[in-house]
Amino acid sequence: MTDNSSIKPKVISALFWKLMERGGTQGIQFIVQIILARLLLPEDYGKIALIVVFINIANIFVNSGFSTALIQKKDADETDFSSVFYLSSFIAVILYIILFFFAAPIIARFYEDPLLVPVLRVLSVMILLGSYNSIQNSIVSRKLQFKNFFISSMISGALSGSVGIVMAYMNFGVWALVAQQLLSQILFTITMLFIVKWRPRLLYSSKRVKKLFSYSWKLLVSNIIDTLDHDLSSLIIGKISNSAMLGFFNRGRNFPALIVENINGSIQSVMLPALSSQQDDINKVKNMVRRSITTSSFLIFPMMVGLAVIAKPLVIVILTEKWLDAVPFLQISCLVYAFWPIHTANLQAINALGRSDIFLKLEIIKKTLGLAILLVSVRYGVYAIALGSAFGGIVSLFINIYPNRKLLDYSIKEQMLDILPSMLIALLMGVIVYSISFLNLSVWLTLITQILSGIVIYMGIAYLFRLECLGYLLTTAQELFAARK
DSSP: OOOHHHHHHHHHHHHHHHHHHHHHHHHHHHHHHHHHHHHSOHHHHHHHHHHHHHHHHHHHHHHTTHHHHHHHOTTOOHHHHHHHHHHHHHHHHHHHHIIIIIIHHHHHHHTTOTTHHHHHHHHTHHHHHHHHHHHHHHHHHHTTOTHHHHHHHHHHHHHHHHHHHHHHHTTOTHHHHHHHHHHHHHHHHHHHHHHSOOOOOSOOOHHHHHHHHHHHHHHHHHHHHHHHHHHHHHHHHHHHSOHHHHHHHHHHHHHHHHHHHHHHHHHHHHHHHHHHHTTTOHHHHHHHHHHHHHHHHHHHHHHHHHHHHTHHHHHHHHHOGGGGGGHHHHHHHHHHHHTHHHHHHHHHHHHHTTOHHHHHHHHHHHHHHHHHHHHHHGGGOHHHHHHHHHHHHHHHHHHHHTTHHHHSSOOHHHHHHHHHHHHHHHHHHHHHHHHGGGGOOOHHHHHHHHHHHHHHHHHHHHHHTTOHHHHHHHHHHHHHHHHHO
16 A cells, blocks of 8 residues: 555645646636737637537547546556547547537527637547547546646647737637637647657457446546536527627636636646545545645635635726626636635545546536526526526535545535635635725726735735644645755
8 A cells, every 4th residue: 555655745746747737828828818808809709618618528528537537547558548549539530520510500500600610610620639638648647747748738838829819919800719729739739749658559458448438437427417517508698698798708707717727626636646546545535635625725715705806907907898797707706616626626536436426426416406507597697697607506515525424534514614714814805805996096006906915914814823724835835845956
């Protein structure tokens, strides 16, 4: 059995590079998206938001949960990887043909927008890349070698972003976004070819595929349900409203998502293989999950509260006043994403323990609830849809926690107590920071003052009350920098 002392340095090193990869990529994307949003119209983003929904659904079928299954399987070998690659590639080709010849015209007629046909046909090329890219991701994740992701992501993000900006400046409109997203995926896969030395071999075992599928099919269904639940609101808004409103909705949601996916996504990407390696020791798994929840909550709560408070001046300064309608959606989304660390940590623990059956049951329960809320809220407009999503997210939080009451002996009460200090300090900080908006300062000065005071207040109170999370982060940072020397 692997000792905690041997797994911790690997986890810390992997987390460092995952944070670097996420932070670098998201940083580049953030700058690129700011420039593109200032050059393009909300309608352009609305069109892409619609198309991406269908591509995301297709990518789920391509991966079929096999990527997670390969990470979770302790003795996965070349036969497993090659078999999954060939099956995924076959599925990708079939789906691309369906989208290109059949789905694109139907979708365009439904939304009464002919431009969606060529946009979907071009962006669907990303599906073909997904079959190979998913294997690369599995190999890197299994070995906790996230430095490879960092290199590939930085190269692909910088080059694709530059192309997108130039095209937007030259008035290519929505095609600037198409080029930026497609080129990013192509460049990432190509650079990973040079970094990750894996190549498919002439090996295929239907027996291996069936064994992996016995685990992954539940994740496949879960991911389909989850994606539909997440993106169904976009499909509905695109139909009942217009592309501009959908652009506001998605742009507002993207701001908090950018932050949370960077921090929480980095932690959880490392946690799945780390938890899987310790799956035979429940106490170790519980301790790792607990640490993940308290640490990521300590980081994300103040960011989400702070972002909600400074939403208006932030949008005016960064995106200009043409995007002001995105502010309410941004604030509502902050409430949703604030609790993501708890959602994902609990779900990763369930997957790491090999209980994809429980994962599927949870998804069915949550998404049934989400669909019911959506059907009610759609009658009252776009803002009601956003609020309904936030309410469903909070209820889903307790649903995700419940199984680990028995699996890990980690109850809802324990988890709530673990995050309570960070939550209370973040809320207090938010109240103080919001009061600055009444000083009638300029937009720029208001934004800068709020950000700086928020950081000082939150960290100051955490230090004053000797929050254990702060001490752990400082110690980990010291170990991290010591390991880099």
